[in-house]
Amino acid sequence: MLKVIAACGNGMGSSQIIKMKIAKIFKKLEIEVSIHHTSIGEAKSQASGYDVVFCSEALKSNFKRAEDGGTIVIGLKNLLSEQEIEQKIVEHIVNKK
Known part of the structure; x- marks a missing residue:
């Protein structure tokens, strides 16, 4: 099970x-996940304990470590775009397995 924030x-x-949105796409792709949502400050301090971080493209640099x-x-350009979310999950997770 992937841990996602x-x-x-x-x-x-x-x-x-x-x-x-990401829960819907992971379910569609039949990938088991546990998803937590939080502020950028809290996520930054907890990110290393997760497999995947989703955020807006503008906040991605906060997770360099x-x-x-x-x-x-x-990083997502359009937070509401299921198409973008699915494409990035396939690109960064499914195709990396």
Whole structure:
């Protein structure tokens, strides 16, 4: 099971939306996941304990340390685009297995 964290500025609205969207796509792709959503500050300190981090493209640089440690960090340009989310999951997770 993949441990996934969805992060946004305050850990409220956007991260909850990302969580719902990525859960839908992982289910479609039949990948078992555990998803947590939180603020960028909390996610930054916890990211190395997760397999994958989802955030907006603008916040991706906050996770350089986790990425260097092997965590997959996926930046999204459009947080509402299931097509973009699916494409990035396939590119960064499915095709890397």
